[in-house]
Amino acid sequence: MSHPQWITVLGATGSIGLSTLDVIGRHPDRYRVFALSGFSRLAELEVLCLRHQPRFVVVPEAEQAQALRDRLSSAGLEARVLVGEAGLCEISAHPEVDAVMAAIVGAAGLKPTLAAVEAGKRVLLANKEALVMSGALFMNAVRASGAVLLPIDSEHNAIFQCMPTDYARGLGEVGVRRILLTASGGPFRETPMEQLAQVSPEQACAHPNWSMGRKISVDSASMMNKGLELIEACWLFDAAPSKVEVVIHPQSVIHSLVDYVDGSVLAQLGNPDMRTPIAHALAWPQRIDSGVSPLDLFSVARLDFSAPDEQRFPCLRLARQAAEAGGSVPAMLNAANEVAVAAFLERRIRFTDIPVIIDEVLNREAHAPVESLDAVLAADQCARGAAQAWLQERGL
Ligand code: NAD
Ligand code: MG
Secondary structure, X not given: OOOOEEXXXXXXXXXXXXXXXXXXXXXXXXXXXXXXXXOOOHHHHHHHHHHHOOOEEEEXXXXXXXXXXXXXXXXXXXXXXEEHHHHHHHHHHOOOOOEEEXXXXXXXXXXXXXXXXXXXXXXXXXXXXXXXXXXXXXXXXXXXXXXXXXXXXXXHHHHHHHOOOOHHHOOOOOOEEEEEEEEOOOOOOOOOHXXXXXXXXXXXXXXXXXXXXXXXXXXXXXXXXXXXXXXXXHHHOOOOHHHEEEEEXXXXXXXXXXXXXXXXXXXXXXXXXXHHHHHHHHHOOOOOOOOOOOOOHXXXXXXXXXXXXXXXXXXXXXXXXXXHHOOOHHHHHHHHHHHHHHHHHOOOOOOOHHHHHHHHHHHHOOOOOOOOHHHHHHHHHHHHHHXXXXXXXXXX
């Protein structure tokens, strides 16, 4: 690809968005920011605009767009400021864009990410919820458009790095026996079970190894993050759920492994810093500096492994069941989880209510095959409604 490449960063103000801009800023000869989007921290978005000089910016509301346009203009930056989901889809699919970092959190990222896929872009996928919701549709769109899909989730990026280049022929065909998906176990790996009902959002968001947005931090604490990642791995690598094994590895130095039929197991290691997978996906198949310090194995000293405890982490079991059920179930699992996590962060429910809500939504609502985007969105809405009803029935 000729240089510099034009990059759109969806969710620029978030943890992944900022790490992406950090890597891009190290390589002004290779990458230029085409567009940035933000949702809530608009003062920070303005600072990012002044630093990275995008041609387009997207904010949620028309009034905010006008205010930002005026402020950028008075600072000498004539960026086009677009609004809402239509604006996000426009900056994802714009003909001049080479690559899109999909780093909006949750279902809100689905349409813009799909727009990038359908436009045949290089898509750097952090927004795992988009793929979990729309699975087959998403992967069919990748094949139909010729988009280059590169995983940003550290585990999937590690698996991608450990796979043979022709893995799309089928894992059996290329001699892959299993995918070993590592998990830190989060902040509550060893918390006494009876204390889990009392843990606070602050405790849940205090991840031992990674600094991330609040939603994914809670998902990591409940291990729903690993459940979503299991579903993500099945779609990305065309693997049956039974071929993906979750391994607790508290140091988060091995980011995942691929087990081959000859007994070889390939792993990717590195410091837990998302700039490594971001730099890998930006430059693939080349390698560029990410700003991440070299791994010091002597200070790591040891690597531990254990099996996950599904009694402690029922979300992991629910996600595996959803992966096996397929159809609308993963989209419903994701939607119920989004509602439950938001309620937990607002202190309306206990941490241990999260899997209870998801389980009840999945048991109560009908499941269906999903053959269209409308069907995915309907499943999402149905599960959100059922989760909200659970809260309302209890006056929460
Ligand atoms: P974050 O909360 O820090 O940032 C989310 C971004 O999305 C922000 O820019 C926010 O403005 C935007 N956003 C939120 N709601 C929106 C909406 N309704 N419409 C449009 N934009 C909206 O989250 P994050 O930690 O950066 O995670 C982003 C995605 O990357 C998630 O899907 C997460 O699972 C995935 N991911 C994150 C990490 C990590 O280390 N942070 C690692 C792997 C995967
Ligand atoms: Mg991950």
